[in-house]
Amino acid sequence: MQAATHIIYTAVNRRLEATGTFGYTTVPTLNQVTVLGVSPAPTQVTLDGAGVPFSYDGDRLVLTVDGLGVSMNAPFTLAW
Numbered sequence: 001m002q003a004a005t006h007i008i009y010t011a012v013n014r015r016l017e018a019t020g021t022f023g024y025t026t027v028p029t030l031n032q033v034t035v036l037g038v039s040p041a042p043t044q045v046t047l048d049g050a051g052v053p054f055s056y057d058g059d060r061l062v063l064t065v066d067g068l069g070v071s072m073n074a075p076f077t078l079a080w
Helices: none
Strands: 006-012 015-021 029-036 055-057 062-071 076-079
Antiparallel strands (some): 006 015
């Protein structure tokens, strides 16, 4: 039987959560997250409670978090 990963992404209350079942044998990574319609401007972004660098376009209300390198073989929470 082949291993499989089923990820459920939920974005609510200034948080993006990834949950599901994780069993894929090759571990892909998530390197960038772009969130549209973010207002007010975030002052901090955290990944599982640790601060991460981010950029914010106030004219377009776009939050970009780049260079994450998050394993897609485990749950995580991105908050802003």
